[in-house]
Amino acid sequence: NAGVMQNPRHLVRRRGQEARLRCSPMKGHSHVYWYRQLPEEGLKFMVYLQKENIIDESGMPKERFSAEFPKEGPSILRIQQVVRGDSAAYFCASSPRRTGTTNSYEQYFGPGTRLTVT
Amino acid sequence: AQSVTQLDSHVSVSEGTPVLLRCNYSSSYSPSLFWYVQHPNKGLQLLLKYTSAATLVKGINGFEAEFKKSETSFHLTKPSAHMSDAAEYFCVVPRDNYGQNFVFGPGTRLSVLP
Numbered sequence: 001n002a003g004v005m006q007n008p009r010h011l012v013r014r015r016g017q018e019a020r021l022r023c024s025p026m027k028g029h030s031h032v033y034w035y036r037q038l039p040e041e042g043l044k045f046m047v048y049l050q051k052e053n054i055i056d057e058s059g060m061p062k063e064r065f066s067a068e069f070p071k072e073g074p075s076i077l078r079i080q081q082v083v084r085g086d087s088a089a090y091f092c093a094s095s096p097r098r099t100g101t102t103n104s105y106e107q108y109f110g111p112g113t114r115l116t117v118t
Numbered sequence: 119a120q121s122v123t124q125l126d127s128h129v130s131v132s133e134g135t136p137v138l139l140r141c142n143y144s145s146s147y148s149p150s151l152f153w154y155v156q157h158p159n160k161g162l163q164l165l166l167k168y169t170s171a172a173t174l175v176k177g178i179n180g181f182e183a184e185f186k187k188s189e190t191s192f193h194l195t196k197p198s199a200h201m202s203d204a205a206e207y208f209c210v211v212p213r214d215n216y217g218q219n220f221v222f223g224p225g226t227r228l229s230v231l232p
Binding site: 004033035042044045056091093106107111114 | 152167213221222
């Protein structure tokens with residue numbers, strides 16, 4: 001069972017370009033989360049998606065950032081008109097579908113995409 | 119709102135000596151709690167989780183953590199450090215009772231000296 005996959009692992013963009021980050025969850029997982037990690041900091045929640053639905057985007061900047069998780073294919077985090085402050089590691093995590101309890105399922109993390117904006 | 123505090127940003131131990139990484143949480147209910155480890159330039163790996171069963175939780179690589187409700191703590195320990203334990207460790211609590219979104223502590227960097 002392959003783990004969470006992210007690509008590319010490293011992405012370099014010039015200011016003003018677009019960045020697209022992809023995440024394929026673990027097989028059987030229908031919940032996807034995106035986190036951002038700035039240098040020397042912990043992870044900050046950005047967005048939580050299920051197939052074709054954004055459940056919680058409270059951690060996403062209001063402008064330039066968007067995310068989707070289509071019925072087919074990977075989840076995409078899109079950053080338009082990147083700026084130097086967007087340079088960070090972006091991690092995707094997935095968890096299985098909830099089956100009626102309120103206990104948390106652990107999240108399984110991908111290796112991350114390291115975005116550098118020049 | 120739920121939150122976690124990791125009291126030490128950096129801990130340094132000698133190989134073969136015990137490890138203690140401290141975590142305190144703030145929650146309005148009995149939460150689930152997790153410890154994750156991140157090796158340099160890698161993703162995060164789950165070390166262990168507490169979900170209201172046994173208060174002493176055993177994880178991978180010899181780590182364990184004890185949930186103490188009276189102290190609102192969930193400290194991570196290991197009897198004997200190994201060089202390969204050098205990494206960043208994050209204490210994590212779900213943001214709400216539905217458990218979907220995680221709140222990460224700021225992390226503790228563990229250095230292991232030969």
